Amino acid sequence: xxxxxxxxxxxxVPEGENLVLNCSFTDSAIYNLQxxxxxxxxxxxxxxxxxxxxxxxxxxxxxxxxDKSSGRSTLYIAASQPGDSATYLCAVPxxxxxxxFGTGTRLQVFP
Amino acid sequence: KAGVTQTPRYLIKxxxxxxxxxxxxxxxxxxxxxxxxxxxxGLQFLFEYFSETQRNKGNFPGRFSGRQFSNSRSExxxxxxxxxxxxxxxxxxxxGTGEETQYFGPGTRLLVL
Numbered sequence: 001x002x003x004x005x006x007x008x009x010x011x012x013v014p015e016g017e018n019l020v021l022n023c024s025f026t027d028s029a030i031y032n033l034q035x036x037x038x039x040x041x042x043x044x045x046x047x048x049x050x051x052x053x054x055x056x057x058x059x060x061x062x063x064x065x066x067d068k069s070s071g072r073s074t075l076y077i078a079a080s081q082p083g084d085s086a087t088y089l090c091a092v093p094x095x096x097x098x099x100x101f102g103t104g105t106r107l108q109v110f111p
Numbered sequence: 112k113a114g115v116t117q118t119p120r121y122l123i124k125x126x127x128x129x130x131x132x133x134x135x136x137x138x139x140x141x142x143x144x145x146x147x148x149x150x151x152x153g154l155q156f157l158f159e160y161f162s163e164t165q166r167n168k169g170n171f172p173g174r175f176s177g178r179q180f181s182n183s184r185s186e187x188x189x190x191x192x193x194x195x196x197x198x199x200x201x202x203x204x205x206x207g208t209g210e211e212t213q214y215f216g217p218g219t220r221l222l223v224l
Contacts, residue, residue, distance in 0.1 A: 034212065043115075043201055044215040089154070098144065098156040098167050099203075099213065 002027045002094055006102035013109055015082060021075040021105045023090035028068045034099070035064050035075050036089045044089065048075070080109045113137065115204050115216035123222045129190040132219045134202035136183050142166075142208055143185040145177060148199040148218070157200075160185050161208055189221075197223045 003026045013019060023033070031052045036044040048057045048064040050073070056065050063076040073090055087106045091099040116135045124130050136143055144167075145157040156169040160179035177187040183204075189196055199220050203213040 036215070041199075041220070043117075043217040044203075046212050046214065049212050091154075098159060098169065099146075099154075100156075101154040103153055 002030075002092060002100050004090060004092060004100050004102040006088075006090060006105050008105060009103065010106040011108070013080060013107075015080060015109055015111050017080050017109075019077040019080055019107070021077070021088050021107070023073040023075070023102050025071045025073075025092050028071050030068065030092045032093065033064075033066055033073050034091045035062075035073075036091065038087045038089060038104070040086075047088075077107075080107075082109050082111055084109050115202060115214050117200075117202055117216040117219050119219060120217065121220045121222075123224065124192050125224050126192055126194060128192050129188065130192060130221060131186055131188045132200055132221075134185045134187075134204070134216055136185070136202075136204035137214055140204040140206050140214070141183050142205045143179060143183065144203045144213065145185070145187050146201045146203065147171075148201060149197075154201070157187065166208065192223045194223050197221060 005024045007022050034049045035047040038044050050057045050066040061078040066073045085108050087104045089101050089104045091101045118133045142161045144159040146154050148154045158177050159167040163179045174190045179185045199218045201215050201218045203215045205211050205213045
């Protein structure tokens with residue numbers, strides 16, 4: 001049974017810092033991994049999707065990497081801003097296509 | 112292109128009542144999935160519909176049901192509400208059944224008193 005874990009659970013940093021959020025999964029037989037952002041009380045916004053054949057995906061200040069063999073993905077946020085404050089979730093599809101989500105990392109970036 | 116819309120956005124019900132939530136996918140999307148999000152359990156998969164057929168179902172009691180219409184809009188119904196059904200209900204849509212990005216709606220916040 002696939003399990004997805006994210007560390008740290010919460011993070012509070014000053015503006016301008018570079019951040020690394022971690023996502024671990026127990027079953028490496030995945031065909032992609034997706035990172036989402038969720039603002040308080042809101043839905044999920046897709047940030048990046050990495051196919052199993054890829055090792056990295058970049059979008060602006062965000063860079064996500066995937067290492068299937070070790071069951072890990074990292075989301076790197078460069079030059080963090082207060083507007084980056086949100087909960088970040090990673091998710092992998094199960095063999096039946098449903099998404100299995102991690103527990104999330106709650107990020108606060110203060111000015 | 113309009114995003115995924117969910118109605119209503121907020122709902123207050125009492126125990127024992129039933130509720131129906133609606134999800135309208137992005138134009139052209141035929142797959143709709145539903146998730147429940149609670150502080151204790153996180154995001155959990157409820158079910159997925161594609162072309163009016165339920166493809167997958169999560170581990171929820173039979174009080175939770177859904178359907179999809181020919182225009183791909185989907186509804187989920189919860190009967191005999193319990194306090195523990197209080198949650199944010201999210202739907203996610205995509206074009207097909209393949210390895211593609213899912214787009215989430217803003218959710219319906221349900222409070223059961």
